[in-house]
Amino acid sequence: MRAELPLLEAHGLTMWGYIVLTALRDSEVRGQASLADVIGADRTRIIAVLDDLQNRELIIRRPDPDDRRSNLLSLTAAGRKACNTTQAEIQENDNSILKTLPPADRAAFLRVLDQLSLLDSAAFKPTR
Amino acid sequence: MRAELPLLEAHGLTMWGYIVLTALRDSEVRGQASLADVIGADRTRIIAVLDDLQNRELIIRRPDPDDRRSNLLSLTAAGRKACNTTQAEIQENDNSILKTLPPADRAAFLRVLDQLSLLDSAAFKPTR
């Protein structure tokens, strides 16, 4: 988080904003409720995030013609680009930090993180 | 953190309370300012923590006779015991989680964490 935050700020993104963009890029999401579910957030928590992303024309929110209670969410071209370039910078930064480690240690470290994140999701379900 | 918090709560300790107890046990601390410095917290942030620990007779706060602006801090017997038993439970829990890993991965993981925590303290100095 401490390594990522400065990069996110450089793109004018918050952690939640970045999570929303990657979720819209990587998973099929219908309305805001399903988005909240996918990223493990509260419905009310992402509204200000979506307002901001929409104002900056990184996402589009429009009523679902099949159910006008719901908002269809999609990335704009600018939103997709912001997501991709930010992620590329973050991964590059991660790599530059991790490349100081012995290759075997690095591989084991990432393997263990994967293991532990599985444990974690099993024990602690997302809010709502 | 997620693994530790339930254990801390079982002992009526917050994260900051636990950090304060271990700091008082493990390092020479004169007044509250030096304690705040040791644990990387703001002076104002630990006051409520100390109030609580003192009310529950886990620490003693008394004016320093050599400089009456300052409070000398020390653990009570109960405070030392709470610190030791809580830490033992936390380490036991850590071990039970980590023992599911291959021994070589586990060793590499802990080694990398040590490395990264050094990086982190170099880049991000404690507040105040």
Added chain:
DNA sequence: TATTGTTATACTCTATAACTATA
């Protein structure tokens, strides 16, 4: 004047409940 401990204030983040509009 500077420092120790303290209090007050504001600002952020989050959770909960209540509201509206649709179904």
Added chain:
DNA sequence: TATAGTTATAGAGTATAACAATA
């Protein structure tokens, strides 16, 4: 009645500034 999105409110956690006592 139930659900999607929204708004309002309250509660933590934190940072900053101002204060009294002492040096």
